[in-house]
Amino acid sequence: MGRWCTARRRAGTRRARPSVTARPALTGPVALGAAVLVLATSAALPGATARAADALGSAGASTGYDFAGDAVRIAGARATAGAEPLEAGATYRSTLPRSGVLYYRLELDDASDAYVSVTAVPGADGELTAVDGIRVSMQDADGGSCSVQSATFGAARSPRPVTAWGLREIDSGANRCQDPGTYYVGVERTRPQDSPPDDWDLELTAATEPRPRQTGATEAPRTWDSASPEPLPGEPEHRPGGNGFAHATPVGQGVWRDDIRPGETLYYKVPVDWGRQVYATAELAGSADASGYATGALRLALHNPVRGEVDDVAKGYTGRPTTVGLAPLPPVAYPNRYATAGQVGALRFAGEYYVVIHLAAQVADDFGQGPFGVTLRLRLGGAARTGPDYAGESRPKGLFEISAQDRAAATPASADPDDDLAMKAVAVGGIGTGSLLLLGLAVWTATARRRA
Secondary structure, eight states: OOSEEEOOOOOOOOOOOOOOOOOOOOOHHHHHHHHHHHHHHHHHSTTOHHHHHHHTTOOOOOOOOOOOTTOEEOOOBSSGGGOEEOOTTOEEEEEEOSSSOEEEEEEEOSSEEEEEEEEEEOOTTOOOOTTOEEEEEEEETTOOEEEEEEEEOOTTOOOOOEEEEEEEOOOTTOSSSOSSEEEEEEEEESOGGGSOSSOEEEEEEEEEEEOBSSOOOOSOOSEEEOOOOOOOOSOOEEOOOBSSGGGOEEOOSEEEEEEEOTTOEEEEEEEEOTTEEEEEEEEEOOOSSOOOOEEEEEEEEEEOTTOOEEEEEEEEEOSSOEEEEOOOOOOOOGGGGGOSSHHHHTOOSOEEEEEEEEEOTTHHHHHOSOOEEEEEEEEEEEOOOOOOOBSSOOBSTTTTOOOHHHHHHTSOOSSOGGGGHHHHHHHHHHHHHHHHHHHHHHHHHHHHHHHO
């Protein structure tokens, strides 16, 4: 087949850290110095808290999704009349019961596209079906539908965070959802009659995108370079994945590795500029107990800057090394939003994209609790281009831009981030945190010398 093809559609848990080997107890000034070191490092590095706690032997294995620390608690309403407002640029937490629709309210202008993402986190013990999940809809004040999208657990039926998004787009050719005013977001389960009875936790985000000052192309590209390049070679660098969208680990083009346990979901974020293409593969290491089969065990997904899912792929596991890769995707471009294919339309803006890896809980039945080594190979194709000249600011600000700080955060700093933790803390934390860190190290060192 040729290198060019028409667009086609392809059909969380908080990290359970390995137990830590027992260490001699730290007491007196030594313990104080160690505690100062941990606090300083944790304050300076997002996502370093768990690793620092593990280093002192005080962290136990746990499962769950890490919600945004600044998320505002909000209650969904059973009817639109009582819906509480969502502010663009903010993150919220809520709960979803087994049955019924919950509503939230938005106040929108007539010059911006609006996006609401909803991530549902089911309990780890519930019995799920392949078609169970969440449905997110957006409607105007008259009940006119703006969008409807669902996200389900799939063939693996593994409890994991699932994310669906709703949107209101300004389109001169549309008849609905074009006026300024009140809009409503509805959230419900896709299969309530077969869904677990317990409430699901929700994380919601709202964002707006201004229109360009000048109208450009109004048709999505029909073809693109669809040849899959060779997976990026090289030895992987240790980069632990995050436990949620808000705590996703920044990475760039490269080869990254981590350990993953059954039922766990890892989050990474990569800056993707206008004109760039994302190629991603995930490799799961073999198991010593290579006997059995887990359906759809290894799942790899790509989400855009507003957390809308772009594409996903899953593959079964037999205990032998397994690799999954995303289908070749078109370059990020503003006109992609006019495509009929969902995965093309989701590649509508630049920004931080999320790569999400999940290992099905059922893997533990035949192959044990692990952990299993997983390697992520990321390649960015295409060439960076200038994006649209927006007529205003997005909310949150800079959501659809790639800053120098974003690129620096995604650049590998050392062969193993854990080995260089102290230096990173000084560099990131500034004078205050760096001084505290050095003080802790000094106390620790001085006490050890006195004892010697």
